Amino acid sequence: MDLRQQQLNMAERYRDTVDQREDIRRRQVETGTPFAADSEEQLRARAERLLSKGEVDPEALAPVPPARGPVRPAVVFERILGAASELQSVNFLARGARAARAVARISVVEGGRRAGFGTGFLVGERLLLTNNHVLPDVATATGSFAEFDLESDVDGVPKPVDSYDLAPAELFVTDVELDYTLVAVAVGSDGRRPGAVHGGLKLIAQQGKIVIGEPVNVVGHPDGRPKELAVRDNALLNQLPQFLHYRTDTEPGNSGSPVFNDQWEVVALHHAGVPAPDGEGWIANEGARVSAILRHLAGVELPPEQKRLLAELGPQAAPVGTAPSGAVPADDSLDGTAAGVIPTPGVLPTQAVTAAAHADAAARARERRGLTGRAGAGRRLVFLHGRGQQGRDPAALRTGWCEGLAIGLAAAGLAPLDAADVWFPFYGDALAAALATRERVTPDTATTTAEAYAPADSGARAVYAALLDEAAGATGMPAPERAPVAEGERAGQSRTAREGVAAQESGLLGGAVAALQRPLSWIAARSGLDDVVIATVFRDVAAYLGNKSVRDAVLDAVLAEMPDDGEIVLVTHSLGTVVALDLFTRLPRRASVPLLVTAGSPLGLDAVYQRLLAGGPVRPGQVGVWINAWAAGDAVAIGCPLGDTWSQVRDVLCVNRKDRAHDIAQYLSDTRVAAEIGRGARP
Incomplete structure (x- = not known):
């Protein structure tokens, strides 16, 4: 044609x-109004997308004018569209x-x-x-x-x-x-x-x-x-x-x-x-x-x-x-880049997991293993990945990390490292299988991203609420959203956190949990990341911290593929940084870590470090130098810099691209971070 x-x-x-x-x-x-649609469902879908992405503040909308009869939903939707389009x-x-x-x-x-x-x-x-x-x-x-x-x-x-x-x-x-x-x-x-x-x-x-x-x-x-x-x-x-x-x-x-x-x-x-x-x-x-x-x-x-x-x-x-x-959803790269792809923006997904799907996830967890670096004298370099890596090829993931690191090493005037020398413990399938046993169908009443991605497990759901609340506070969520504390509650706990706990105690996902969309939208608007990306990361961090069986499954998978003696240079990302701090409580004494690198870490949040196996921000005795890489636009690293909470941590502020603020390749390509790893791996 x-x-x-x-x-x-x-x-x-x-x-x-x-x-x-x-x-x-x-x-x-x-x-x-200039707006028109084939159906009210189409208007609803457009309005809900604008609201869920924080493009319109629901509380700033003028009240719908009274009418003699019930107000048509189309009137509300058209008002939302107008608020989004005029300014x-x-x-x-x-x-x-x-x-x-x-x-x-x-x-x-x-x-x-x-x-x-x-x-x-x-x-x-x-x-x-x-x-x-x-x-x-x-x-x-x-x-x-x-x-x-x-x-x-x-x-x-x-x-x-x-x-x-x-x-x-x-x-x-x-x-x-x-x-x-x-x-x-x-x-x-x-x-x-x-x-x-x-x-x-x-x-x-x-x-x-x-x-x-x-x-x-x-x-x-x-x-x-x-x-x-x-x-x-x-x-x-x-x-x-x-x-x-x-x-x-x-x-x-x-x-x-x-x-x-x-x-x-x-x-x-x-x-x-x-x-x-x-x-x-x-x-x-x-x-x-x-x-x-x-x-x-x-x-x-x-x-x-x-x-x-x-x-x-x-x-x-x-x-x-x-x-x-x-x-598959990925955490190591939250914008569909080499390390993976992001979850669907704005979708309120069904989280049903059948027995057959659970069995399939467990089978994959048994079949897919991490990678052992080449044997040899000297320090072992270990990469510990974040969430969302289920179903991926560990060799391809390791290569992606090494490619990002090679860019930073070249800028620092250092030779690249051979991927075959790197250890790459893989817990992606183990985490997915453990989560599969905890999830259930999202109720039809779920109307927000925060609610749809809230963990089904009650303990994990309470952690999820606390994470969103604390992260929103760290990014400057206005004081009116932080109501007085009732007797017996943790000092400083805000309204949204208490609402999440109340919903957890009642066993419901709906109702008060929907209020968690306020802090989620606030974090998304200030970081530039999609609210689904943030919700899925916090969901999995909460599931790990809030459920012993999930934590044990992850730690067992990592320990099975870690060197158990000698000097280890440990480079970690996102949820992997949390796993690493727990790992130190189980790592054999004959192993030491002269260099620990954490990147895109949530370890600065009270809701995270208070739930570690060590019981707080306790610096591991096996660690020599600790480098923490963070980016101002990374919503997962919202509690950084870590030096304010953890002792003897050297924070490195990375200028990651805003649309890839949480990307591990961006962190590793930073000259200062790469130079520390390059010199640490080859002292």
């Missing part, structure tokens, strides 16, 4: 929906700039010469999405390349362009009807993946990203020019099953641009303007809906190695009822 035929098809779709557009305009006039937080600009980093100009090369331009954007560390009419086949993609940072800085000075070759031999999926192409991108000359430098945009299958009448924003390279942004006089006009029609300014060269909502989530892949019936000018723009692209991708048959690469899209990209092959 050539571009001319695509334009004819677009014009026909636009012409066939004239009655639908008239109905939309009628409803907009009747309701006095934007100043971070709208910063979030847009972050999203735009993933957008690149595609230089199409044919016969060794540049034949044209398009736009594309990263949707994984090595996955780039654009139009079929930009890259129609493997032959065209071969030799073509993506140019990032083709733009000017705040002073109008052009930035250095960062170019990457395309790698269609590794992955190339295309569809003429939806006019999309998903292609792999080669690593850079320095060995870095493009997503590690420029970030990526998540493709979200979940409903509720936009409704008719809301603004859209388009970032691209019109006519091949440096990156430009269309944010004025833009609006979604209509939704078709596979396409969106919207009003905005675009030009040739914008083909393949991401179409964003005001929260900078991708809602469509722009492909062309709808031509006017007389052929003079353009009457609208059209883009393929993200949900339609993801449904098509879910049905594509690919070899295993390409499925693994496709898993970079993340589980949030899976259409309802499916999951991307190889995709």
Whole structure:
């Protein structure tokens, strides 16, 4: 199908929906609002997404005007949408700039010469999405390349362009009807993946990203020019099953641009303007809906190695009822990067675990083992991972850690370490199997992320409430949320913590636990991490600390794969830092740890260190030097720096990318952290 035929098809779709557009305009006039939806469920999904992500403060909404009869839910939803759309937080600009980093100009090369331009954007560390009419086949993609940072800085000075070759031999999926192409991108000359430098945009299958009448924003390279942004006089006009029609300014060269909502989530892949019936000018723009692209991708048959690469899209990209092959929630990288993929943003999932699933998890735990470093004299280097690694290949995880470390070592002028020398105890499957015995179906009354991810076990649920409460307080949650303490309660315990305890005592997940969404949303808004990411991390930390059987399963798995004598350089991340402190109570006396590195650690929270096996912030006697790496935007390391609570800890503040603030590769690539590990492992 050539571009001319695509334009004819677009014009026909636009012409066939004239009655639908008239109905939309009628409803907009009747309701006095620009927002329109096919159903109240669609409005509900959009409103709930805005509320759950903290884009709208429910308490700041004006009361719904009284009416003679019951107020229609649509009135409430439209009020929420209006509150979100009329004024934007100043971070709208910063979030847009972050999203735009993933957008690149595609230089199409044919016969060794540049034949044209398009736009594309990263949707994984090595996955780039654009139009079929930009890259129609493997032959065209071969030799073509993506140019990032083709733009000017705040002073109008052009930035250095960062170019990457395309790698269609590794992955190339295309569809003429939806006019999309998903292609792999080669690593850079320095060995870095493009997503590690420029970030990526998540493709979200979940409903509720936009409704008719809301603004859209388009970032691209019109006519091949440096990156430009269309944010004025833009609006979604209509939704078709596979396409969106919207009003905005675009030009040739914008083909393949991401179409964003005001929260900078991708809602469509722009492909062309709808031509006017007389052929003079353009009457609208059209883009393929993200949900339609993801449904098509879910049905594509690919070899295993390409499925693994496709898993970079993340589980949030899976259409309802499916999951991307190889995709599992991860903690070592919370933005879908090399170490894993994030949980689905905003979803309130069912946590049912059948006996068959439990048996399968237990079988995997028995089959998948950690890695032993090569035997030899000298110190042993041990990496201890965080949560969410179930089902992953320990060898691939170890390689990912070593790649991040190699970047920091090179910057420090030190030689890289051989991954084969590193010990990598693996407890991911053991943790998942232990959790499987504790979980149950999330009740239908769960309406918030905090409630949906609250552990089912009562002891773990109380820890979960305490973690959220303390973390919110550490990030400056206003004093009015911290009510006076009742007799017998811990001094300083806030209202949300007491509500969580009350719910735990009553055995309910609903009701008061829903109040935990307030601190969760507060933490998410100030860290930039999705509330689901934070909730899942705190849930698993709480499950480990609040349930003896879970803790024992994890410690047994780690101890079985740890060196039990000699000098150990122990590098830990996230939940792994908590496991490590408990590990010291069981490590044989003949083993010592001259260097301990904790990264992205929650050990600064009272709710964490008071529940350690040592009973508080007791510095292990086996430890020599303790380096704690933390980042200001890392919501898991919210209690850092640790030196305020723990003795003789040297805190290193890392400047991690905000969208990868908790990423272990970001921590290990810090020159100061890497140098300590490099010198410690080779004294």
